[in-house]
Each structure stands twice: as structure tokens, then as C-alpha cells.
Amino acid sequence: MAKQTSYTMRDVARLAGVSISTVSAVVNNKGIVGPELTSVVKKAIAAMNFSPNAGARGLRTGRTHMLGLVVQDITNPFFVEALRGVEDQAIEHGYEVLVCNSNDQSALELRHLNALHTKRVDGILLAPTDSYAVRETLSQDRAPVVFIDCVPLKAKVNCVVTDNFDACYNGVRYLIGLGHQRIAVICGRLTHSTSIDRVEGCRKAMQESNLLLREEHLHHGDSHIESGYRIGLSLLQSSDPPTAIFTLNNRMALGILRAITELKVPCPSRVSVMSFDDADWAEVVSPSLTTIGQPSYEMGKDAVDLLLRSILPATEQAEAKPQQIPLKSTLRVRGSTGPVYKK
Amino acid sequence: MAKQTSYTMRDVARLAGVSISTVSAVVNNKGIVGPELTSVVKKAIAAMNFSPNAGARGLRTGRTHMLGLVVQDITNPFFVEALRGVEDQAIEHGYEVLVCNSNDQSALELRHLNALHTKRVDGILLAPTDSYAVRETLSQDRAPVVFIDCVPLKAKVNCVVTDNFDACYNGVRYLIGLGHQRIAVICGRLTHSTSIDRVEGCRKAMQESNLLLREEHLHHGDSHIESGYRIGLSLLQSSDPPTAIFTLNNRMALGILRAITELKVPCPSRVSVMSFDDADWAEVVSPSLTTIGQPSYEMGKDAVDLLLRSILPATEQAEAKPQQIPLKSTLRVRGSTGPVYKK
DNA sequence: CTGTTAGCGCGTTCAC
DNA sequence: GTGAACGCGCTAACAG
Numbered sequence: 001m002a003k004q005t006s007y008t009m010r011d012v013a014r015l016a017g018v019s020i021s022t023v024s025a026v027v028n029n030k031g032i033v034g035p036e037l038t039s040v041v042k043k044a045i046a047a048m049n050f051s052p053n054a055g056a057r058g059l060r061t062g063r064t065h066m067l068g069l070v071v072q073d074i075t076n077p078f079f080v081e082a083l084r085g086v087e088d089q090a091i092e093h094g095y096e097v098l099v100c101n102s103n104d105q106s107a108l109e110l111r112h113l114n115a116l117h118t119k120r121v122d123g124i125l126l127a128p129t130d131s132y133a134v135r136e137t138l139s140q141d142r143a144p145v146v147f148i149d150c151v152p153l154k155a156k157v158n159c160v161v162t163d164n165f166d167a168c169y170n171g172v173r174y175l176i177g178l179g180h181q182r183i184a185v186i187c188g189r190l191t192h193s194t195s196i197d198r199v200e201g202c203r204k205a206m207q208e209s210n211l212l213l214r215e216e217h218l219h220h221g222d223s224h225i226e227s228g229y230r231i232g233l234s235l236l237q238s239s240d241p242p243t244a245i246f247t248l249n250n251r252m253a254l255g256i257l258r259a260i261t262e263l264k265v266p267c268p269s270r271v272s273v274m275s276f277d278d279a280d281w282a283e284v285v286s287p288s289l290t291t292i293g294q295p296s297y298e299m300g301k302d303a304v305d306l307l308l309r310s311i312l313p314a315t316e317q318a319e320a321k322p323q324q325i326p327l328k329s330t331l332r333v334r335g336s337t338g339p340v341y342k343k
Numbered sequence: 344m345a346k347q348t349s350y351t352m353r354d355v356a357r358l359a360g361v362s363i364s365t366v367s368a369v370v371n372n373k374g375i376v377g378p379e380l381t382s383v384v385k386k387a388i389a390a391m392n393f394s395p396n397a398g399a400r401g402l403r404t405g406r407t408h409m410l411g412l413v414v415q416d417i418t419n420p421f422f423v424e425a426l427r428g429v430e431d432q433a434i435e436h437g438y439e440v441l442v443c444n445s446n447d448q449s450a451l452e453l454r455h456l457n458a459l460h461t462k463r464v465d466g467i468l469l470a471p472t473d474s475y476a477v478r479e480t481l482s483q484d485r486a487p488v489v490f491i492d493c494v495p496l497k498a499k500v501n502c503v504v505t506d507n508f509d510a511c512y513n514g515v516r517y518l519i520g521l522g523h524q525r526i527a528v529i530c531g532r533l534t535h536s537t538s539i540d541r542v543e544g545c546r547k548a549m550q551e552s553n554l555l556l557r558e559e560h561l562h563h564g565d566s567h568i569e570s571g572y573r574i575g576l577s578l579l580q581s582s583d584p585p586t587a588i589f590t591l592n593n594r595m596a597l598g599i600l601r602a603i604t605e606l607k608v609p610c611p612s613r614v615s616v617m618s619f620d621d622a623d624w625a626e627v628v629s630p631s632l633t634t635i636g637q638p639s640y641e642m643g644k645d646a647v648d649l650l651l652r653s654i655l656p657a658t659e660q661a662e663a664k665p666q667q668i669p670l671k672s673t674l675r676v677r678g679s680t681g682p683v684y685k686k
Numbered sequence: 687c688t689g690t691t692a693g694c695g696c697g698t699t700c701a702c
Numbered sequence: 703g704t705g706a707a708c709g710c711g712c713t714a715a716c717a718g
Contacts, residue, residue: 021704056710098441099441370712
């Protein structure tokens, strides 16, 4: 079993009594082999349980039919949904997906990117850990890249992203409409274009209502439960607590909810909570969580489509100008947000 | 960019003014090339941004340094955690992971398995969709397989699984200790060894207390929220509702909780809920959910270790007898379970 | 220590 | 329609 020596085309050719190229033609459905010979060959293939060696084929054709997907944090359900979209669409087109988790470390991300290059994947889907890092790795002679979720700053690239700015703008306007004035925003790391856009969206909505998103109302977390929990505790216990908390991702929201439960702060009567990213559990937590949902599955699908287009450029100009595919998010109002509390 | 023509060893050799094999020796750290030549070669490699073509290398060596991971349902956080363990451990040993989602369809699973064979992965981690399906595909001349979570029936295979039987036995004993007699068990598809073992564990615990796990108390769902929800509704609205509900996976528990919330049934005072699989949100839902947690990350890690051992057999006997690595689960008592309700 | 040579399994011209 | 020969990029013998 350690042998791992499968049959080759030569073996099949020998058994079928034809030449290698005939077998090749059959395997690749060239449609130039006579029907009776075709069936003989196919029988031989089945008998030997032959399957072509993709490595050798790739060496010859220059295509591996593999896509690389590099995500910052596979622990985040958002990326799992995107992964599903990627996989489904990849399968559809005869591609396999090499999944890499950067675990929020640029160094690991770079390592993955290099490994993918060595594997000669035909294209890469990248949800980068850092929008500032200059990626020399995606220059020249390497596979085309499509960014998802988060994009590099000041660079025109192929990407598919949510309307982060608008989503947060609308979200905050909704909160303001409820009468909230002291709104705390808990953002992820500002090295993500995603976080930056979201914060800007919040800022604009507040400015329009002559409210300021003051420094003390903008809290920096990462994307994990713990940071949401810690920030939630300090926020709720402060002398002048916000009447609404908007977390820019759903796991921090989970932390906030835990803090709220522990402190027995009535929600939404005392404090409203809203979160970016929808989740399975959003309807079941108590209170159910108002969220802004992203079409993550579609994001994965669209990204593969875009990537495939630059892998197989129909026309030359098709790959000339980088394309941005914007996706719309939707506000799902549930139980955790309500009118502001009046003394 | 569509060119995708990277530099080859020959290019590097030419630039460095050495022979191809010298470059190869440097690339593979053979340690047989003189220090000054080594540095010359390395400089050339860096200058050209050369990275070896893994396909060609694999063709030559018979190893691709790729592992395949096939899971029934990547949507399940349990498998995501396992995936993390797999990836981390694979990276550690210089392997990449080809992730495939069977989406609970045997046909798709088979397709993935064949694709992985064609890609000549060095080994496969498989969480099968069905314990009964006879997998001819994992016979002979194919890569070694390690099963995770769910195993084929009546077959000695390499696998790493949780102590499903014991876990449920202990869980149900805990419920019985609380005074519960009418315990409803909601299981996944009984084509999974996992489900079978869990149900048997429940059955034994109940028998020991002279309780019977009657047919009408065993409910068949899948592993999704919806089925939990539907079953929950019918259970709670029946004329003789159970005093405790034990779901054999956590997403069905989410469905149960939704039903409870909707019907405003007091939990745990009227009905206790317990679930297999722990989750992020288990502490935050209301009431917080009592669960049986599996060490899924370790499962992934251990599976890779086991797989690597059969890929690189130190001794012949190492691969001779299939090994089962059992993992222990832990009961996490939270707010959703309590003493039985007395009229 | 270093260079030369022969395939690994496949797809692809070409002659037949 | 079909078959023989070449080479994709690399590693492993072997010769120097």
C-alpha cells in the first residue's frame, strides 16, 4: 500500500491492444476514436480501475485544475459559507480546492501562497489578513488572484466584496432612527479594508445626524468572542454606558451577549445590540440578534466565476481591467434592538 | 499572466552557472554542495523567484505532499474544528490539504474520492456519509485512508473516533439522576456508525434503570436546524411530552431551542435539553445549553498523525494492523438541564 | 563534490 | 483513424 503504484496509460494500452495516444484520446473525449475501439479501451480502463495521473497531465498541459483558497480564519462561519460556495462552483467546473487557513497571521498566509504557487494552482482566492501588506507574491508569472471580503488598499484588483460602507451606514441610521445617540462601535482590526469601510459607514451616518463617532466610542477588538466579552463588560459597567452597541462581526457580538447575560442588563430596553454577519444561532440567542447578513455563499461562487474568467480569458481584454463585484447585504431586525431607553 | 510559465531549474542553473542537479541538491537541502556554490545558487533562485514545480517533483518521487480531507458536511462546526486540526498538523509536516465537502451525498463523496486519487494525494482523511456503503475505492493501489468521526461497519480500518457510546451512556445517566424518565432522543441518520453508537449508549443507560427507549421516544432527524425544530414542535405539543430531550448533534439542539422559545415552554423547569457537540453559542443561548463536547481539533490532529504513520511506515508491521484511536468526550452541564418537573 | 543521463506519466505533433 | 517519438520539470543514479 505504501507502493502507491497505479496503472498507467501504457498498461491500459497494452491490455486494450492499442497505442497510448488512443487511450489518451479516449480519456479526454477527443471524439476521434472509433466507437468499437472506444468501448474496448473503456473496458480496459474500468478493469484496471485506471485514473490518469493529474500531476503528469498538469506537467504536460500547464493546468492543474486546482484552485487555492486562502482565508484569514476558517473558524469564522462567514468563511465557511464562502468556502461552500467556492467548492460547489469549483466542482461544477472540474476544479478542486486547496484550502488554507492563515489563522490571522500574515506570515502563514505568505507561506500558504508560496506553497500554492509551488503546487501550480491555476488560480487563487484570497481573503487576506492585512490590507496593507504589499503582496509581491501576486506579481507576474504566478496564478491570477481574486480577493474576497477584504482587499488591498490602493490597488486595483479582481475582487468580490460586500457593500460594507453602505451596510453600516444603513445599520447606524436604523439605530439613530430608534433614538439612539450614544452608539458604541466595536470594530475588528483596522488593517482590514473591511473594518475600515464599515467604520466609515458608521461615521457618515452619525455625522449626518450631527453625531460624532468619538474615539471613546470606537472600540478595537479582533474577531473573537473573548474580545467582545471584555469590551462588553467595560462598556456596560462604565459611568456613561452607550444605549446601543454595534459589533462589526458576529463573534464579538456573542461576547457582548455573554457580558449582557452575566451583568443582567435588560436588552434591548437598556441597551440595543446589533451585529455584522448573520449566523445560525442569531434567532435563538436571547434576545435574538439583529444582524446585517452578507451573502457569503454567493461571494464564494462569484469569486470562482471571476477567477475562472481570468484563468480562461475569452478575450484578451477580459483580463485587462480588474473587476470589482459588489454584493449587497441585508439588515435583519430581530429582538436585540429597540427604542432608546428614557430615564 | 495567463502564461503561467515560471522559471525552471534549468533557468536557475544557467543563471548560476552550474548544472541542474546542483540546483536540485540545493533546493532539497541535500547538504552535499559546497557553501560558496550553495550561496550562488540561492541567489539565483531568489533573483528569479524560482519555486520548484510540485507536479513534476511528484511525478518523479511518487509523493505529492497533499492530503485529502473529505467531510460529510463542512457546515457543521464540528468538522471545521477538525479541519483546523488537520491543517495545522499537515502544515507542520509539510503537507497541504485538499478539502472536499460531500454535502451528505454519497455520490459526491465518491466523486471526491476519485478526484483525490487522480490527484494522487498521499493519504486521505475521510468522514464518510454512510457507514454501510462499501467503499471499493479504498482498495489496493490507492492512498491509505484514516476514518474520522464515523466508521464503516464490520471493517477494521484506521480511524479516530469519539467514545460515542460511553458519552451518551453517561449523558443519559446524568438525566436519569435528575429524575427524568420520559427522555426523548433525537438522533441523526442511523446509517452513521456515530448515530448508532450514540443511540446504543442511550439505550443501555435507560435499560439499566429499567426504562425502555421506546420507539416513540426515538426520533429521527438529520443534522440540521430545521429537523430539530420540527421534531421539537411536535414533541412539545404532544399530549404526553417528554421531560427531557437529548439531541445527538448541536444543530438539531438549536432547532429544539427555537421551538421552545416559540412555544414559551419553561426550560429547564418543564423540559430539559441536552445536546451532543459543544459550540460557541452554547453558553449564550437562553438557557445556556448542556452539551457533550468532543475534542474535534485533536481528532483532526491525531488523524493526520495516524495517516502519516501509514504513509511513511517506520516498520512494516506499523501498517499491518489497523489502529483505532479513541477520544474522550466531556459533559458540560449548563442551564438547560435540571431536575424533573413534578406536578 | 559536481555534471551527465535517464526516465516518472501524460498529451501532442507528425507520419502512416 | 491510429501509432511512434518527443518533452513538460524534476530527481536519482552514476560517472568524473
